[in-house]
Each structure stands twice: as structure tokens, then as C-alpha cells.
Amino acid sequence: MALLQLRSVSKIYHLGGEEIRALDDVTLDIGTGEFVSIIGPSGSGKSTLMHILGCLDTPSHGTVTLDGIPVQQATARELAHVRNRKIGFVFQFFNLLPKLNVVQNVELPMIYAGIGGRERRRRAEHALDLVEMGHRLKNRPSQLSGGQQQRVAIARALVNDPKIIFADEPTGNLDTHTGEVILSLFRRLSEEGRTIIIVTHNPEIAAVTPRRIEIRNGKIAERVDERLAGLDRAAAQSQSGPAPSSA
Amino acid sequence: MILLNSIAVGLKEIWAHKSRSFLTMLGIILGVTSLVGMSAIIKGMENGMKETMVAMGGVDKVLVRPQAVPAWQDHLADSAPGRTLVDVEALRRSAPLLRVVSPEMALDDVTLSRGDKRTEPSECVGGWPAVLEMNLHTVAHGRFFNEIDEEEARPVCVIGTGIRDELFGKPDDVGREIIPVGETIQINGQPFVIVGMFQEYMGEQEAKERARQREQKDNPAEVGGPKRSRGWGKKGGWAFWRKNMIVYIPLNTAWIRFRSGGTTLNSVPDPRLTDIDIKVADFSRLEETLQQAKNVMLLTHQGIEDFTFETQENQVESINKQIQNARISGGLIAGISLLVGGIGIMNIMLASINERVREIGICKAVGATGANIFIQILIESAVLAVIGGLLGLGGSELFVDLLAKVTPSSNSPMITRNAELVAVAFSAAVGVLAGVLPAIKAARFSPIEALRYE
Numbered sequence: 230m231a232l233l234q235l236r237s238v239s240k241i242y243h244l245g246g247e248e249i250r251a252l253d254d255v256t257l258d259i260g261t262g263e264f265v266s267i268i269g270p271s272g273s274g275k276s277t278l279m280h281i282l283g284c285l286d287t288p289s290h291g292t293v294t295l296d297g298i299p300v301q302q303a304t305a306r307e308l309a310h311v312r313n314r315k316i317g318f319v320f321q322f323f324n325l326l327p328k329l330n331v332v333q334n335v336e337l338p339m340i341y342a343g344i345g346g347r348e349r350r351r352r353a354e355h356a357l358d359l360v361e362m363g364h365r366l367k368n369r370p371s372q373l374s375g376g377q378q379q380r381v382a383i384a385r386a387l388v389n390d391p392k393i394i395f396a397d398e399p400t401g402n403l404d405t406h407t408g409e410v411i412l413s414l415f416r417r418l419s420e421e422g423r424t425i426i427i428v429t430h431n432p433e434i435a436a437v438t439p440r441r442i443e444i445r446n447g448k449i450a451e452r453v454d455e456r457l458a459g460l461d462r463a464a465a466q467s468q469s470g471p472a473p474s475s476a
Numbered sequence: 477m478i479l480l481n482s483i484a485v486g487l488k489e490i491w492a493h494k495s496r497s498f499l500t501m502l503g504i505i506l507g508v509t510s511l512v513g514m515s516a517i518i519k520g521m522e523n524g525m526k527e528t529m530v531a532m533g534g535v536d537k538v539l540v541r542p543q544a545v546p547a548w549q550d551h552l553a554d555s556a557p558g559r560t561l562v563d564v565e566a567l568r569r570s571a572p573l574l575r576v577v578s579p580e581m582a583l584d585d586v587t588l589s590r591g592d593k594r595t596e597p598s599e600c601v602g603g604w605p606a607v608l609e610m611n612l613h614t615v616a617h618g619r620f621f622n623e624i625d626e627e628e629a630r631p632v633c634v635i636g637t638g639i640r641d642e643l644f645g646k647p648d649d650v651g652r653e654i655i656p657v658g659e660t661i662q663i664n665g666q667p668f669v670i671v672g673m674f675q676e677y678m679g680e681q682e683a684k685e686r687a688r689q690r691e692q693k694d695n696p697a698e699v700g701g702p703k704r705s706r707g708w709g710k711k712g713g714w715a716f717w718r719k720n721m722i723v724y725i726p727l728n729t730a731w732i733r734f735r736s737g738g739t740t741l742n743s744v745p746d747p748r749l750t751d752i753d754i755k756v757a758d759f760s761r762l763e764e765t766l767q768q769a770k771n772v773m774l775l776t777h778q779g780i781e782d783f784t785f786e787t788q789e790n791q792v793e794s795i796n797k798q799i800q801n802a803r804i805s806g807g808l809i810a811g812i813s814l815l816v817g818g819i820g821i822m823n824i825m826l827a828s829i830n831e832r833v834r835e836i837g838i839c840k841a842v843g844a845t846g847a848n849i850f851i852q853i854l855i856e857s858a859v860l861a862v863i864g865g866l867l868g869l870g871g872s873e874l875f876v877d878l879l880a881k882v883t884p885s886s887n888s889p890m891i892t893r894n895a896e897l898v899a900v901a902f903s904a905a906v907g908v909l910a911g912v913l914p915a916i917k918a919a920r921f922s923p924i925e926a927l928r929y930e
Contacts, residue, residue, distance in 0.1 A: 280924050283841075285841065285923050285924050285927075286922075286924055305845070305846055306845045306846065306847070309840065309843055309844060309845040309846075309848075310843065310845070312840075312841060312842065312843050313842065313843020313844075314843070318841050318842065320927070324834070324837075324838045324841075324927070325838075326835055326838060326839075327835075328485075328488055328489070328492055337839065337842055338842040338843050340481055341839075341842065341843040341844050341845070341848060342843065385842065389843075
């Protein structure tokens, strides 16, 4: 059984009596260890899909199963537990807490998991070493560069050893070079066997991932738009790798 | 675990907005200060009143007071005899439930003099030796006058230390304590021999202060500034001043030397007493005792009810009532100011969570439940209030010190442990209550909305 199973998932919003189908009958499987990008233009429903996959929201219809747990009927409290233990998030704007230092930010998910102080510190430091931020434990997020902040955010996502890591435009707020570094970090994590789902509208990132899912008008597109997936460029650049150019 | 962490985060939050937090706390600080200060003032009042009451003769003392005859006896008003020694004798013989009966004949417009010094006593009273027990006096030097002095109407007197201070000099000024037993002073021009002097009466607070001053005196580093003159009202309280400035002479002496001749040309001698004080033998049988005394006195007064009994119980009751009133009104005011402080906290917490929508969203995304957030906000609010409360305790300490400098020492305010506990507990409760609404609001933030919020 796949790690993530969506069966005929719909999400319907009601805006002033009008029915908006943000997601329409989506069926999707994502297996353990996959490196997937979800692409699509703004308003296509990819954020909604990501929220449902990430257990930030529940679908209006259909079933969602994460690691064998049906989450479509879960209460807010149960969703919080699932997010805490099975999912790690990386956001476009890093979303570190400004009042906490680096190591405290990484410890945050473990506090909600009820892990003791010493163990928390040990695991946080380990996770920071993984992203090569072990030397900046006591710094505030505001004292770090964007790339460094994103690495801390990745460490925070890793620290509870989740089944899936979700990244929402992880390089969207970084310069090209830093974006590449972050992207290669994701690739490394993927090679280590983690399941990673990146939501992006950047074709250069989509080109890196082995699997791409395109959302159009709330449905999964039959065929991935090559331009959107960066495949045209990937082909043009031959085997030299999917190094994104700043053009 | 989460609890400790929440407190730490709460403290950080307060520290991050120092001036805002302080202004928010100010409401609680002032509330606690007013609560503790108010209760300290009331406690001081209570102490002062109780001490005063004891100084005036204790609870079992009953005063026989004159009273206008009742309406149905109006036509008898002219034959009302007033309170005389006849009553005293009758009470002594026929009212066995009374322990002490003490007649007093106070003299008006008395001037005491010795050489070129003169003073006016608080009271110059002709009395029996029973007055000693009645008014809880202690003779420290010499003796009180006895039955023979009374019988022979000897010109002797017993004085309080205040009189000594005025006529012979204060120990502080003279450098030693003068004990004027055997000396002669003039009471309205007539020579009287001092046979005894009472101890110096003072309130607990003043006694403490004296002891401190004495200690300081051993320390020569003390620089003597100009002497502060304090009004009599401030010196140990009115009741103690009055008790120290008293002169007692035998009742018979007072009668023969000052009253029996009449005061003006055409007046007749006035044998009426100014006071009859009685003490009951058994306080639990107060009603019975008073009824007995009333029966006896109705007989001596031929049924004319020109007297009444005033018990200290009434005093106690009125003191308690006053204190209770003060407590209720003080507590109400302090409670309202604490409540206002709580509203301030609620307001600032609401503003704070609106500022931190994104932060709360992040916490939720990484696994915080609504309950986690709820507790977090509640604790922050409570921490804010408790710190305010503790600062308020410090504030009340200063406030009470300040008050103590401007109030008479006998009822200077006193902070009680209870008041402090109540104040801190109350401010914590206010903090928690103030936090509930913002906490519910924060806990209900949807993580998606919160993350999207810029």
C-alpha cells in the first residue's frame, strides 16, 4: 500500500453562495521514498492539494490515507498529531519563530511531541549537523541569511523523523545559487530514502524530480505540460544535469 | 514539560515587549498595591482601635451615663437626682454581680503648676482606689492613695508621666528620669503632694520605635537634626496621651476642696458625679448584671430613668462594623482596579495574538494542537498578571512605608501575609480569566489561514 493514498478527493469552498471546486475528484498514490513535484499555475488548486496532503486541511469528499491512517474524518487535534509525527514542512518564507534561536526553533516540533529536554537538544543538534548549520545554534533567525534560514527550517522538518517532507516553494524566496544549494540538499535527502513532495511553479525545480504531478483546474492533468515541468530545457541541456540557470 | 516551556516562552514574550508589558502590568501592579495597601491601612486602624479600647479600660467596663428622662417621665425631669454617691453605695451593696464600682468626680478647668511651669491635664479626677482597676492603671512609682487619704480628704495626688514631663522635665531633655514622688504641685492654686506616678502608657508601635531609638542612641554616629515637634495626636495616639496626662485625687478631697462650696456666688454645691464606671464579674452574664444594676438604680432614683448603661461591647461592635465597612469598600475599590488591570491584559493579549497569527500558524503546522496554543496564551496572560502582582507587592511595601510616615504611629498600616496571598492569588486568577478569550481565539486559528496571513 502506498504511503499516501487519495481516492476521489474533492474540496469545495462556498463563496457567497457560489460553489468553488478547488479540487475535483483527485485520485493519487505516492509511495515511500518518492521525490515528487506538484506543479501548476496559480489558482489551479495545488495549494489546496498540498494542504490536504499535508494534513493541514480535510477534504470535502473522498478519502485520504497517510501511512495507513485514514485522515479525512480526523479532528483538528488528531490532524495536529499526524502533522507532528509524520510530516515535516518547509515553507517559502522559512517561517522560523523570530524570538527563538536556531536550536530552539528546531526543538519546537519535539516539544509538541513531548520529548524530554536533553533528548530534544541532542536530536536538534544532529538535525542541524545534517544541514551543516551545527555551528550557529544560538543565533536568531534574523541573524542568518535566507539560505541558512531555509536550512534551519529543513532541520526542523527532519527532526521528528517524519514519513514525508513537504516543501512549498522552498527556493521561491532565495537567489539562484542558494536555491541550488537547497535543492541539492533535498536531492541528498531523497537519496537517503526520504519521501519528499515539493510544490512549485518553478520549472527548473520540477525538472529535478523524477515524478511530476500537474494540477489543472482542480484535476490532475493527463499529461504533464513539458514547459511547465522544465522538461524542454532539461532535454536541451542534455545530460549535464538539471542545473537551473538564472535566465 | 510543555508547561515549563510555555512559561519560558511567556517570559520571553514579556521581555520582547518590555514597555508594553510593563504598561499592561501597571494595572495589576496598582490593583495589588491598592488591595494590599488598603488592607494594611485597615489592619492598622483595627490595631489602633483595639489598643485604644484597652487603654480606655477593657471590654468588661460599663459606663453609667446620664440620659434625658424618657418622654413619659418629662414631668419628673426636675426631680431627676443624677448620679451620686448614693447610687454608688447602693450598687456596691445590692448588686453582687458587679465586681468593681468606681465613682469619678472630674474637675473642670484645672491648671497644674509648679514654680513657673504650668500645664493642663487631660483630666483631673476625684476617685476611689477602685479607679485603678477600672481604668487599668499601673502605679510604677510610689503608691496610689488609700482609704485613709479618702477618709481624711488629704491633699494628695497620683499623676501620669505626661504631667511629670510638663512640670519636671522629660527624661529625654533632662537626661535622667525624674520620679517626683513626695514633691508638691499646685492644683488650681492648692498644694497637693504627689504620692505616686503611673507607668508610661504607649501603643505597641510606639514602644517598638522607642526601643529602636534607644538602640540608635548607643550609636554615636547619629547626627541630631532639629527636633521634630509632633502634635499630641501623633504621639502614641489620643488614648495614650490622655492616659498619661491624668491626675487623680481622692474623691472626698475633690468634693471638699473644689465642689462643696459651689463654683460661683449663687450656686449650690453639686454632689453629682461625672462618671460611675462599673465592671461586671462575669462577662457572659452581662445582660443579667446590667438588669440588676438598673433595678438598684431605679430604686435610688425613685423610678426616674435618667441614666443608661454604655457597654464597651457596643464599642467593640461599632469598631468591628467600621472595620468591616472599611474592608468591604476598600476591597471593592481594589477589586475593581484589579479587574480593570485584567481588562488591560485581555486587550493586550488580543492585540498580541493578532500580531502573532503567523507564529501560531507555524506552531500548528509543526504539530501544536489547539489545546497547546490555548494553554500557551493562557500561561502568558497569567505570567503577565503574576509578575504584575509580585511587583505590586513591592509597590505596596513602598506605599505602606510612605503612609506610615504620615499617619499617627499608633495605627500605622500593617501589611498582613494574608492580604498579600489574596492579592497575588487574585491577580493570577484575573490573569487567567483575562487570557481565556484571547486563548480561545488563538486556539481556533486555522493553520492554513494563519500561515497565509501576512
